[in-house]
Amino acid sequence: MNASIITIGDELLIGQTIDTNSAFIAQEFNKVGIWVKRRVAVGDVAEDIAQALDEESGISQIIILTGGLGPTADDITKPLLNKYFGGKMTTDAAVAKHVEHLFHNVYRRPGPIDERNKKQAEVPDIAKVLHNARGSAPGMWFEKIVNNRNVVFVSLPGVPHEMQGLLIDEVLPRLRQHFKFPHIVHRTALTAGMGESMVAERLLDFEARLPQHVKLAYLPSYGMVKLRLTSQGTHAEKLDAAIDLYFDEMTALLQDILIAKTDQPVEALIGHLLLKENKTLATAESCTGGNIAHLITRVPGASKYYKGSIVSYSNEIKEALLNVEAGVLESDGAVSNATVQQMVKGALKQLGTDYAVATSGIMGPDGGTAQKPVGTVWLAAGSEDKIITKLIQLRFNREQNIETATLQALLLLRKVILNEI
Template sequence: MQQVFASIITIGDELLIGQVTDTNSPWMAQELNKIGVWLKRRVAVGDLREEIVHALDEQKKDTQIVIMTGGLGPTNDDITKEVLNDYFGGKMVMDQKVLAHIYHLFEQVYRRPIIQRNLDQALVPDVCTVLFNERGSAPGMWFEKDGTIFVSLPGVPHEMKGLMQKEVLPRLQQHFTMPVISHRTLLTAGVGESFLAEIIKDWEAKLPAHIKLAYLPHYSMVRLRITGSGADKNQLEQELDNEFSKLKQLVAAYIVVDEDKPMQEAIGDLLRKTNSTMATAESCTGGYIAHLITSISGSSDFYKGSVVSYANEVKENVLHVSPETLQKYGAVSEATVMQMVEGALSTLKTDFALATSGIMGPSGGSEQKPVGTVWVAAGNKHALVTQEFHFRFDRARNIEMTAINALNLLRKFIIEQSANGC
C-alpha cells in the first residue's frame, strides 16, 4: 500500500485573468480524495507552450498523478493536445471511434454543419490511451511516463466529470493500492473560529497522528472536519465515529448539522420532519436567500416563495407594512421586519416566514444607521423573533452574511417552536 499524491493543472488564459472561475479543481480534488489520493497542489497556467511544459516538468517531480483540464477545444488557442504530443514524443493519428462520435453529435444531436476543425478533434497522440468522452467531442487522454500518470481532460465541467467518473477514477483504483481516507464534518454557526479552537484544544491535542482536524470558516459559520487515513476501513471508521462523537459533545451548543451540508439544507430537513413550509420577505438581500434555498433539489417540498420588497411601496402593498411604521421607524427597523414576516405569512400562506431589511452599502448609511445595519425577523402564527446585526464588509459580503445569519435565526426558531409543540 502506498500514499499516492496528485497535482491538478488547469490550462487557459481565461482562468488566469479571472474571466472564468475554476470549479473543476475543487470537484476533482474531492473525488480523488474519496478513492485515497491526496492532492498536493493546484496550478493554473495560460495557453502558452512553455508554461504548460514547465508545469508538467515541475508537477511530475513529486506526484504520481498529474491531471490537466482545458485547452482541448477546436480553436487556435487550444494547444494542449499538440503540446502533449510533442512532450511524450508521439505523432497524431485519427481515432475512428472518436471520429464516428463527432459525426453523430453534429448530425444527430447538434444538427449543425461539421467543419474540419471539428473533425480534427478526433486526432490524438499515438502514445496515449484514449478516454472516450460520450458527453462531448474532445476525448480525454491518458499517458504514462517514468512512473507518473498524466491525464488530460476537457475543461467543460460536464464533460470532465463524466470522464473522471467513468474512466479516470476506476483506472486509478486499478493502478494503485491506496489507503482508505474518510471524513466526518459538522457545521457550526454563531461562534468564531478561535473560540471553537479554545473549546476543543484538549481533545484536538489527543488526536492520533492518522486523524487530522481542519477548521473551514465561511460567512459566520465554521465547518469542523476530521479526516483519517489507514489500511483497515472498519477500524478507521470506528475510530472516526468515536472522535466525532467527542467533538459533537464539546461544540453541541453551536452545531447546525453533523453532516457536510449547507445551512439551507439543514433548515429544509427540519421543515420536512414536521411537514412545514416557509417563505421569505427580502429587502436588502434582494432574493439571495430564495436563491440559496431553491438551489437545493426538492426544496419545493417546504419552500413556497418570496416577496422581494426592495421598495417601500411593495412592503406596503404586498406585505401590508403600515405607512406609519415606515414613516416612524424607517424600512431598516425591527418594527418593519416584524410586519414583513406577518405579511409574508398571510400572503404566502406558510407555517414560517423570514424577513430581512438593511443597508448593504457602500452608500445609503447614516449616523444613526450606518452601512451594515441589518434587521432580521423570523416567525410563525404563534411567535416572532428579531435580531439586529452590524456588518462591516463590502456589499456582496454583507448580503451573504445577512442571508446566513437570517437562516440561522430561522433554524433556531423552528427548533424552539418544535420543542414547544408549535
C-alpha cells in the same frame, strides 16, 4: 497516493475565471483516498505546461490536467501533450463519429462540421481516449515512467460539466483499477455563533490529545466555523471506528454552538427539517434580493417544502404585496425591527406557509446614514405563533454583506424551526 492538478488557461491567470474544477476534482479524489498534494495553474504557453508536467510528475503519481482542449486557436495543450509523450496525431474514428452525432442530432447545427471541430477527433496515438458524453473534446490518458514510478496523466476539457462527467464515468473507475488506494475518512461538524479562535481555545486540550494520524482543520466562513477531522490508513473499519470516537468527543465539547454533524449547507439542513415536520416555507427578501430563495431552491426537491418568495426591493412592494404598513415604513424606516416583523407576517399570509423568513438592510456601497450605516441588517423568522428578530451589523463589501446576511437569516430560521429560541 498523491495527485497534482494542473489547470491550463490564461483566463485563470488574469482572474477572468474562478477555478471551480479543482475543487470538484479534489472532492472526488478525497472520497476514494487520493490526496491532492498540489494544484498548479499555468497559462496557454507550451513550455509552462511542460514545466508543470515535469515538476508535478516528480511529486505525484496521478496528474490531472484540465482546460486547453477546446476547438479555438488559443488551445495548445493537445499538440504539447503529443510532443511531450512522443506520439503521433491520428484521427480517432469513434470521436469523429461522436462529434458528428453531437453536431447533427444534439446541437442540431445545419451544414457540415467546421474544420476546428473536426480536429477534436485528432488525438495522440499513444493516448487512451476517454469518451466525453457531454461534449466534443475527448479526455486522454497517458502513462510514463518517472523516477522508476509509473505516473498516470489524464487530460480533461475545462468546461465544468464535461470535466465532471468524464471524471466520474471514465477517470475514477480506471484509477481504481490501476492503483490500490488507502482509505481516507473525514468527519465534518458545523458551528455558528463563535469565532474561530474561541472555538480553537475550547478544543485546545482535545487537539493536543489527538494521535498523529488524525488531523483537525478549522474552516471559517461568514460567521460559521467548520471543523474537520481527517485520518487515513489501510484498515477502513478500524479507521472509521477510531475517528467516530474522536468526532463524538469533539462534538460533545461544541454542543452549544453545533449546527450539524455533517458537511451540508444550512439550506439543505433546513430542507431536511421541513420535510421531517411536513411544514412549508416562504421568504420575504429586501436586502438579500432573492439570494435566500436561490440557495433554498438550489437544493434538489425544494419544491416539496418551499412555496416562493416576495422579493420586495422597493417600499411600494413591501406595502402592496407584504402588507407592511405605510406608517411603520415612515416612522421606523424600511430597515427596522417592525418592518421585518411585518414582512414575515405578510409572507406567511400571502404565501400561505407554516414558516417565513425576512431581511431588510443596507448592503452598500451607498445608502448608509449616521443612524443606520452600511451593513445594518434586520432579520426576522417565524410562524403564526412567534416571530423572532435579530439586528446584525456587517463590515464587508456588497457581495459579502449579501452572502453573510443570507446565511444569518437561514441560521435564524433554523433556530425558529427547531424551537431553540
